[in-house]
Amino acid sequence: MDWNDTCWDQVIAEMIEMGFEYSSIVEAIKVVGPSTPSAVEHILNSTTGEASTTQTSNSDARHGNALKERPLSTSRLVRQSKIFDHFHSNDDVKEHKEDLPQLAIDPNPIVLPEPSEAQYLDVDCDWEQKISNLMKKHFGFSSLKSFQKEAISAWIAHKDCLVLAATGSGKSLCFQIPALLSGKVVVVISPLISLMHDQCLKLTRHGISACFLGSGQPDNTVEQKAMRGLYSIVYICPETVLRLIQPLQTLAESRGIALFAIDEVHCVSKWGHDFRPDYRRLSVLRENFSTSKIKSLKFDIPLMALTATATKRVREDILKSLHMSKETKVFLTSFFRSNLRFMVKHSQASQASYAKDFHELIHVYGRKKNIDENEKVFISDDSDQLSNSSNASGISDTDSVSPDDMDDNQDDYAYRDVNIMHAGNTDDFLTEKELSIEFLENDIDGFQSVDNLDVTHGDFCVLPHKELELSETTDPPKKPEGRVKILKEPLEQGPTIIYVPTRQATLRIAKYLCKFGVKAAAYNAGLTKLHLRKVHKEFHENSLEVIVATIAFGMGIDKSNVRRIIHYGWPQSLEAYYQEAGRAGRDGKLADCILYANLASKPSLLPSRKSEAQKKQAYIMLSDCFRYGMNTSCCRAKILVEYFGEDFSHRKCLLCDVCTDGPPQKQNLKEEACILLQTIGANNGCSDSKDCLYDDDIHFDSNYRGPRERPNLKMLVGKIRQQFQKFSTTDELWWRGLARILEVKGYIREGDDKTHVQAKYPEPTELGWEFVKSNEEAFYVYPEADMLLARNLMNKPFSSFSEWGKGWADPEIRRQRLERMGVNRNSGMVSSSKRKRKRKGRKVQHDLRTSRGRLGAKLSKYK
Ligand SMILES: Nc1ncnc2c1ncn2[C@@H]1O[C@H](COP(=O)(O)OP(=O)(O)OP(=O)(O)O)[C@@H](O)[C@H]1O
Numbered sequence: 058m059d060w061n062d063t064c065w066d067q068v069i070a071e072m073i074e075m076g077f078e079y080s081s082i083v084e085a086i087k088v089v090g091p092s093t094p095s096a097v098e099h100i101l102n103s104t105t106g107e108a109s110t111t112q113t114s115n116s117d118a119r120h121g122n123a124l125k126e127r128p129l130s131t132s133r134l135v136r137q138s139k140i141f142d143h144f145h146s147n148d149d150v151k152e153h154k155e156d157l158p159q160l161a162i163d164p165n166p167i168v169l170p171e172p173s174e175a176q177y178l179d180v181d182c183d184w185e186q187k188i189s190n191l192m193k194k195h196f197g198f199s200s201l202k203s204f205q206k207e208a209i210s211a212w213i214a215h216k217d218c219l220v221l222a223a224t225g226s227g228k229s230l231c232f233q234i235p236a237l238l239s240g241k242v243v244v245v246i247s248p249l250i251s252l253m254h255d256q257c258l259k260l261t262r263h264g265i266s267a268c269f270l271g272s273g274q275p276d277n278t279v280e281q282k283a284m285r286g287l288y289s290i291v292y293i294c295p296e297t298v299l300r301l302i303q304p305l306q307t308l309a310e311s312r313g314i315a316l317f318a319i320d321e322v323h324c325v326s327k328w329g330h331d332f333r334p335d336y337r338r339l340s341v342l343r344e345n346f347s348t349s350k351i352k353s354l355k356f357d358i359p360l361m362a363l364t365a366t367a368t369k370r371v372r373e374d375i376l377k378s379l380h381m382s383k384e385t386k387v388f389l390t391s392f393f394r395s396n397l398r399f400m401v402k403h404s405q406a407s408q409a410s411y412a413k414d415f416h417e418l419i420h421v422y423g424r425k426k427n428i429d430e431n432e433k434v435f436i437s438d439d440s441d442q443l444s445n446s447s448n449a450s451g452i453s454d455t456d457s458v459s460p461d462d463m464d465d466n467q468d469d470y471a472y473r474d475v476n477i478m479h480a481g482n483t484d485d486f487l488t489e490k491e492l493s494i495e496f497l498e499n500d501i502d503g504f505q506s507v508d509n510l511d512v513t514h515g516d517f518c519v520l521p522h523k524e525l526e527l528s529e530t531t532d533p534p535k536k537p538e539g540r541v542k543i544l545k546e547p548l549e550q551g552p553t554i555i556y557v558p559t560r561q562a563t564l565r566i567a568k569y570l571c572k573f574g575v576k577a578a579a580y581n582a583g584l585t586k587l588h589l590r591k592v593h594k595e596f597h598e599n600s601l602e603v604i605v606a607t608i609a610f611g612m613g614i615d616k617s618n619v620r621r622i623i624h625y626g627w628p629q630s631l632e633a634y635y636q637e638a639g640r641a642g643r644d645g646k647l648a649d650c651i652l653y654a655n656l657a658s659k660p661s662l663l664p665s666r667k668s669e670a671q672k673k674q675a676y677i678m679l680s681d682c683f684r685y686g687m688n689t690s691c692c693r694a695k696i697l698v699e700y701f702g703e704d705f706s707h708r709k710c711l712l713c714d715v716c717t718d719g720p721p722q723k724q725n726l727k728e729e730a731c732i733l734l735q736t737i738g739a740n741n742g743c744s745d746s747k748d749c750l751y752d753d754d755i756h757f758d759s760n761y762r763g764p765r766e767r768p769n770l771k772m773l774v775g776k777i778r779q780q781f782q783k784f785s786t787t788d789e790l791w792w793r794g795l796a797r798i799l800e801v802k803g804y805i806r807e808g809d810d811k812t813h814v815q816a817k818y819p820e821p822t823e824l825g826w827e828f829v830k831s832n833e834e835a836f837y838v839y840p841e842a843d844m845l846l847a848r849n850l851m852n853k854p855f856s857s858f859s860e861w862g863k864g865w866a867d868p869e870i871r872r873q874r875l876e877r878m879g880v881n882r883n884s885g886m887v888s889s890s891k892r893k894r895k896r897k898g899r900k901v902q903h904d905l906r907t908s909r910g911r912l913g914a915k916l917s918k919y920k
């Protein structure tokens with residue numbers, strides 16, 4: 058035989074993993090040669106479907122019942138074998154060894170406890186050692202992290218489990234190991250095709266057969282093969298699972314399904330940051346893969362749900378929505394990532410601020426000042442495609458914003474990529490082959506020479522985080538030596554991901570960086586899949602330095618050495634922010650997570666088709682994010698992990714900007730707080746405010762009926778400026794910050810029936826009035842980011858608002874302004890829809906005037 062041994066070994070190893078018998082494999086290879094697909098086809102299509110069974114029975118005699126009950130033919134439905142049926146006994150392996158000395162067979166064959174024992178599995182049992190060997194063989198590391206151990210124990214005990222562990226902590230291993238251990242198929246439900254690609258590539262590289270099914274998989278033979286049990290791990294998008302229930306049931310009865318893993322399971326919940334309605338329908342898994350539905354099953358097929366970002370409410374929703382068992386084990390690990398350095402920086406986050414904000418990046422990566430023609434290709438071709446694709450779908454990045462989705466400020470919003478999988482028809486440039494799993498598998502050749510693709514397997518605890526346990530009262534905190542050393546160390550080399558809210562921004566920033574010799578590329582769902590795949594590949598190969606992406610890039614993407622995650626513009630939630638920031642520093646080394654946001658402007662909700670309840674929730678999440686940005690006094694990592702319900706009360710990260718720069722000086726704002734509360738009360742017709750000093754200069758309808766007629770914060774600040782000389786040049790921004798502090802203290806609340814990122818139509822609470830009346834002299838607080846910003850603005854001759862505040866004394870100016878604000882002396886405030894109509898009318902008039910003007914100018918030429 059002239060085939061070389063390595064080839065043989067590889068094919069045999071792959072096929073044993075798929076669940077085929079050694080003897081059948083050898084027979085098949087003798088006929089078709091050492092090619093896995095051909096050998097698989099041969100076995101499955103062979104008229105001796107029985108042949109394999111016959112051989113199986115021969116080998117059964119040698120291997121015992123365990124192997125006998127592993128079916129190879131889909132036509133033969135047998136009872137679901139136990140998980141342990143698939144572990145080889147020592148004898149089995151010895152026999153294999155004798156037959157095939159060259160084959161790298163696990164020297165420590167797996168012997169698992171009896172199923173009865175497994176119900177109460179002791180983690181010190183031998184199975185851990187077996188897993189360790191498998192891990193060493195496939196992944197190059199040998200010990201499970203404790204949450205992985207627990208999740209696998211739950212699976213062995215046939216229990217459902219919910220795994221909540223930090224980004225990059227190794228959740229995938231929890232469902233990969235069951236595939237290796239049991240010889241059955243693990244079905245992984247995953248939301249993004251890019252993520253499925255990524256994981257399949259990695260698994261294949263580690264010698265584990267895997268495929269993905271879904272809209273991005275044009276090769277329909279892959280689906281058939283998967284349903285016949287030819288892949289150990291099958292990634293499926295939720296829509297496809299719903300379509301494939303029946304074939305999956307057949308698979309469960311033939312080769313067997315070890316587990317349904319629902320990755321990124323926060324997508325199930327409406328209260329999460331990335332709700333996908335199809336995920337919610339995954340309760341079909343419990344209904345259709347239970348002992349009551351499939352008679353040959355002895356246990357319901359376990360569900361394993363995994364995510365890095367789920368609040369308590371989301372967790373509860375997941376358990377309920379997926380109909381997970383009442384005995385579901387919930388494994389919660391720390392969300393804290395001790396090597397991530399969080400920072401927030403004020404920026405317009407627009408083209409005007411690129412030079413200032415990307416100065417450092419250019420310094421790190423840039424090589425030249427002139428545009429290199431080669432580097433232009435990263436973006437130039439696709440910018441045309443982008444405009445085509447967005448026009449074709451009728452969505453322009455900025456046009457699709459609905460005014461209803463806006464809060465006061467309308468800064469960074471636009472159409473946002475929702476899901477690369479649903480991104481429309483951008484496949485035109487891709488051949489079928491290029492999207493097939495075979496192509497993906499071939500792709501790994503390109504990766505093999507790249508050291509860095511294979512992530513290092515560092516735990517995140519490499520930084521001395523024990524030292525983080527500090528007393529909050531130490532002010533300034535004592536910085537332990539280990540941490541100080543880390544702070545002084547420069548960031549190691551590695552790529553950067555910049556997250557932006559719009560597709561246009563991806564292109565603009567990538568282009569800008571390329572100009573300075575940075576190897577940058579844009580990534581958004583409007584670009585062709587060809588481009589996206591190229592970006593992925595180059596990112597993994599380390600030939601790209603910066604990726605400028607929308608949310609389409611990243612979820613679950615595992616690259617060890619990402620050194621910076623920059624968010625350029627407000628994220629929509631802390632869940633999304635932490636999920637994206639979690640791409641950084643997976644090697645355990647120091648990495649930066651910087652949020653550049655316009656701290657002078659409230660973030661807006663991006664347009665989407667959300668129900669009222671969802672929109673309300675989205676505003677709450679946006680508000681949390683806004684407050685994270687405004688915070689100046691609390692460790693950022695603490696805010697983030699506590700957001701997910703973790704107790705971090707006596708700890709600080711000592712890396713973030715707040716920990717390192719320290720909070721600003723506390724200020725006594727008793728007077729200002731009382732004035733604000735009383736002004737609010739006076740304008741809310743509140744009886745407690747009768748003894749206030751302010752006459753109601755802006756006459757709102759005294760018979761106002763509903764909360765919508767309340768003055769908003771901006772107007773209230775106008776009143777304060779007008780009535781108090783000492784505050785006449787203060788900035789609205791500053792008062793906005795104070796109002797937020799009062800809201801957090803419970804002194805004011807939202808008077809509107811809508812949810813806003815902070816109280817927009819504030820009204821005082823009982824507690825607020827008590828505070829005003831109290832004899833407490835002082836009200837010391839840390840000024841928030843917008844207050845500090847306003848203070849800087851006030852150092853200038855006039856801030857925009859102080860200019861605005863100045864004219865209020867003049868009755869005519871006041872009248873005009875009130876009119877512009879939509880306040881009618883007789884009827885109170887006009888409704889927002891009236892205001893909108895008015896604005897529209899004004900715009901039409903303006904357009905008419907300008908076109909008339911232009912026409913006039915043209916005509917005048919001919920006079
Ligand atoms: N027990 C372990 N020991 C060492 N490294 C591990 C271990 N388990 C997993 N890893 C490594 O951790 C890295 C991250 O794993 P994985 O992609 O599963 O993270 P994740 O928790 O799914 O993250 P995300 O939430 O971002 O999807 C992988 O490169 C993996 O090889």
Ligand SMILES: [Mg+2]
Pocket residue numbers: 228229320613
């Ligand atoms: Mg993952």
